Amino acid sequence: MSKKETFIKGTIILAVAALVARVLGIAQRVPLEHMLNDVGQASFNFANTLYLMLLTVATAGIPSTLSKMISERHALNKPAEARRVYQAALLFAAAAGVIITVLLYFAAPYYATYVAELPEAAPAIQALAPALLLFPAIAMMRGYFQGRNNMTAGGLSQIVEQIARVVTAIGLAYILLRMGYDDKWVAAGASFGGVLGSIGAFAVMLYFAAKLRRTDREAHMPPADRSIPLRGIYKAIFTLSIPIVLSSMAVPAVNFIDNSIVKPLLTGPIGAEAATAALAVLGTRAQSVAGIPPILAIALSTSLIPIISAAYARKDQEHLEQQVTMAMRVAIMTGMPVVIALCTAAYSINGLLFSNLEGTGIIAFLTFGTILQITMMTTNSILLGIGKAKLSMVHVMIGVVVKLAASFLLAPLFGIYGIIGGTAICFLVITALNLRSIKAIVAFSMLGKRWVGFALTVLASGLVGYGLNQAGIQLVHVMPSRLAFLITCLIVGVAVVVVYLVLMVMFGVLRQSELASYPRPLQKLFRPLMRLQPARLRERG
Template identity: 75%
Template sequence: MAKKESFIKGTLILAAAALVARVLGLVQRVPLDHLFNDVGRASFSVSNNVYLMLLTIATAGIPSTLSKMVSERYALKRPGEAQRVYHAALLFAAFMGVIMTVLLYFAAPVYANYIKVPESALAIRALAPALLLFPTIAMMRGYFQGRHNMSAGGISQIVEQFARVGTAILLAYILLHMGYNDSWIAAGASFGGVLGSIGAFAVMMYYTVKIREQDRKLVLEAGADAKLPLMGIYKDIFTLSIPIVLSSLAVPAVNFIDSSIVNTLLTGQIGQAKATQLLGILGNRAQSIAGIPPILAIALSTSLIPVISAAFARKDEAHLKQQIMLALRIAILTGMPIVIALCAAAYSVNGLLFASLDGSWIIMLLTFGTIFQITMMTTNSILLGLGKARLSMVNVMIGIVVKLIVSYILAQWIGIYGIIAATGVCFLFITLLNLRMLKVIVPFSILDKRWMSFFSTVILTGAVGYGLNEAGIQLVHVMPARLAFLITSLVVGGAVVVVYLVLLVMLGVLRQQELTSYPRILQKILRPLMRLQPSRFNSSKTEGN
């Protein structure tokens, strides 16, 4: 039997793959922004948000459910049943791949015209063939996770992203220099998703060939298993996976909604050309920058989810309360300085990375709202860890309805900023619903009486960051603009992190006696700073635990 990887090693492999995928997805936006005009940015943003939403549907929930079903059957020495579950999943994936590809291809022009970005139809159609393989790839990844082989899924994800991003940039560059218009250039960039799916599928097939003989031997050794009915298999898969899929759709669904409503709501106010420009900025610039703050915060907080699940399973309420509080506290405290830095330096970051300075306020406002995205994703993960996927699903669905309603109301008053504000309201609303559910399960407090100290830290740090940014951008008068923006971004980022940490300690948001409960990497950063903490915080009883 193949050597099983440890749980920790497997988790690290999947986390690293997810991190690489997220970073590459952000990196590709920068060169593409320089290759596109307004129409190209809007078209690629629309197709990319369609891609990310459909990818979430194909890869969230079902692979983990399949992994659980396969792992259980191999543990019970029923490899024949595991193979039948896997083959049933592959059959469904192949069928859904064809259906989704055909529907997307023929629906693309209808959808593009409906959202008043008709130029995006080509880019959406260029993406359609990727859906032939993605459902199958997702099932294969789930199967290999069930066999305790995390490398297969992790490596396939990394190869997929490198192939997708590399192809997108290369094809866009070639088509631009061949004289094609921006609709075709955006389509070339979108076609990277197809090459990414082929790369991922090739990796999964390599691992499938490697394990095939071993699977055959295990089935022969175990003898004949009872035949499982197909409909029973599908019922088990969907009962477990659908709530997880719908819970995972919050962010991609919100981005998809924005792609769908910006031109529809704003064309009457500012004209189609301006609305298309704003859609391109929102999708290609703001959404990519806003994707940065959740990376570290979610990675740190979700590392505690297995501990939370274990505490809940053994009914250890005290430990469960502590771990939920810790997960939320880490998510907020580690996500906030990145949000502050990017908001304070939005103008400089925009000038450094992208083709123009248009949309700096859009970037700042959307990035500010990601603190609520962080709390939403963390509380969703905790609910999933507690086996409350249905509650999480319901809350996400309610939040998406709130997003639509608030967008339509605020867009009439403040245009694009109303649509962006509605995104923050949506994430905050889901967070509050999730917290309400969690506190029914176990009462807890995140920061208790320290909220005022925390808000003071945020305001003071933001003021320092904004002041440094305003001073730094004056450097454009004495040196090349991009160099000035680079220096300013680095100075603001460094200063915000230092000031934020110092204020957290000095104002007592973080306490010496709590350090041992935090992940080791945070302990190493914070321990030297604790010398700055006034003695009254060290001697007082810890609050909020």
Template identity: 70%
Template sequence: MSKKESFIKGTIILAVAALVARLLGLVQRVPLEHLLGDVGDASFGVANSVYLMLLTVATAGIPSTLSKMVSERYALDKPEEAKRIYQAALIFSAFAGIVMTILLWTLAPFYATYVAQVPESALAIRALAPALLLFPTIAMMRGYFQGRNNMTAGGISQIVEQFARVGTAILLAYILLRAGYGDSEVAAGATFGGVLGSVGAFAVMLYFTRKQIRKDRELGLHDLQTAQIPLSRIYRDIFTLSIPIVLSSLAVPAVNFIDSSIIKPLISGQVGSDTATTILGILTNRAQPVAGIPPILAIALSTSLIPIISAAFARKDEVHLRNQVTLAMRIAIMTGMPMVIALCVAAYSINGLLFSSLDGSGIVAMLTFGTIFQITMMTSNSILLGIGKPRITMVTVFIGIMVKLFSSFILAQFFGIYGIIISTGLAFFVITLLNIRVLKKTVAFSILGKRWIGFLITVIISSAIGYGLHQLGLSMVDMMPARVAFLINCIIVGVAVVISYFVLLIAMRVLRQDELANYPRIIQKVLRPLMRLQRGNKQGSRG
């Protein structure tokens, strides 16, 4: 297998692993929401928000930096230096894991009681804390194997981790519930699935480590002396490259952490403590998983262009760079929007289909609507990283988080939970605007140009079609079992929105036939038959 084929295969493995992991993470919430009560929902949501925030700080950025440093050393025929760098990374990960675990375990009661104001969540947070012992090391091992051009190890470990985490979480929650334990204990059992997930992932990485050692012995690399590079120098190089990436990766975990921390303090006075706990559970265990669906496909398609963008930037090919940046942003918006529309207009039926009650359908719809700005934020962040501007994304994400924090306190006074949700969309929107402003100083591009009007008309009409069909479909609830009616309604609305959306995009010339060849093949195959709707397709190709 050639290096190019190996790279493509590895990229596909990582993409599939990330997709499976994301979908399993979303699927997990549905059965747990049925097993947990209001306090359990809130406790599980709070524990996960804290955990993911700390995990991002402990691991994000450093594995990719380690991968880059290791691959460079092997390319320069300096395996002894790569070995030293890997050792240094493992030392740091062990230290970070111990410190993070102790901090999370020790501070859990204080955070749960005085910050999040869900004291019952302390047990769930502590149950998840031991997972941090292993995850920093697992992340370093994945980064090292990627640097050795072995994407399979990280991909398989990620899939095993998610299956172990999700399966254990649901099983333990069910067993504890049947045994008569309370809501907080059941939530703790569910969060403990993360610990078993880390053990599964670590076991996979150890298996691939043993295989790599045998392979290195055959190549005469295993017994090489480790280069005596000072640890201080290695850590300086690692952190210089990784800290901007870490802070750039914090946008979504930080927003979710802020929500878990402030919802009860801000809205308890308006709706009461018990209702605020219920709302916190709805946001974290219903709205956030549903809102996490639209970015999956949109980000996967748009970020597939990032290597091309990086190459064009390195070659100083401004024309190609402009075209690819434009394409990445267009794909992100145009493939993310139909899913956002469908989930928003059908939020009531989705709630009834997946969860234990119809409560909070408005919360699900509003949070999902703001996801379009999360998609544009993540795509523009990736583009900036691709053109070597990680410090810019660090600054824009920090500004966005500050916007989220301050606007939440202001808007919650007037709109309650909806004000907090509006502040989330506002934060992502501000980050997107700042990113685009910086990008335009580097490359003169236009996302849709004069096509925005056609795009907005498409969104409005397809939303109206979906909403109208959804309201008509609700009458089926009186004719058959409610969940069956909700399922049929979701399917009808989803199909109608997607078809009407893309037909209108083509009819309004937002998507043009002469540009179709630039899009990923999967989009070409879907859209090519619809292009017959377009007349005079060679005219007005700009804009």
């Protein structure tokens, strides 16, 4: 198998794993939303976002750095040195897991009570803390396997992790609920699913590690070179990974901030009970739905990042410009129809998945802002690809400060929508700073003079989706409501995507002359539609 085929296969495996993980994550939250009241939902969500942020601190950046170091050493025929690097990473993972688990467990009551003003969340945080014992090691193992060109191990472990987590969370929550425990303990039971998920993922990685060891023995691979000092390895790892860690913190940090400030900022204006209800909707419903649009867009655009890195290293300015342009276009064009469909069908999605129709506006508003999240993540990846990780890190830090300031300014005026608006402003600021830095290095154009056609496409698709949703929800008068909402969601989703694609071609946002440069899945999708494009646009570059 060629390097290109191996890379494409790896990208597909990781993208599918991310998609399955996201779907299973929603599958977990839907029944929990039906089982838990507002306090229970808020407790579970707060524990989950705090955990994800700490997990990012403990692992993000290091696996990708480790993958790079391992692949380089194997390419240079230095497998003994690669094994030593892997050993050093596992030692760090063990220490980081113990430290962060202990800190999270013992700090949980204080943080839940005095910072988030949600003392009921403390048991849920403490129940989830043991998962951090294993996840740093799992992350290092995934990085090592990626460095050895094995994406299957990491992808499969991610899927097993989510299955174990979902089954345990729902099962324990149901058992505790039937036994008469109150919601804070039911939420703690649901949180404990993360621990079983980590055990499942670790078991998968151990299986693949044993399999790889057998293969290495048969190939007479030398043992780790213990003469190489750990200090030098750690210096190399942290020099490369710390900027990536902080760049990767944007979304987890924003979600963590939101879950921490909703009650303190909204209790005064709307009361503690209403603030808790808003927090429950934001965490359980809105953040779950809003997590869908970035999956495909980021997977497709990220597949172009190694090409960008290679072009930058060769100082091939023309190719670099083409690939940066393509990465941005792919991210925006594939993300936008999903955003439109989910926003316009937010009412039906809410009615289909959850116990009532409260919070539809919160779901739609947060989901709409994810197009800025997509551009932020893509531009972060481009900066990493051209060796500017520190710039990306600084921009994320500026964005988080802006997020805090905007939330405190807007929350008294617009309530929960002000806090969500602060999130959108944060992503916008990071994107703008990233684009400015990228343009200083390479001239590129996302859509050029096609913005008008793109804007008309988005507007028309949105109007079609909204109109069909308003018509579809009338079906609740003639059939069971959930069936009506399901039918409406399907109609809106299909119609928005079809209208969007047709108009993108007819308005010349997508051009026949550029089709060959797009990823193959998009080529197959767009090629039949190109017959709809006017000849003058089809031939234009």
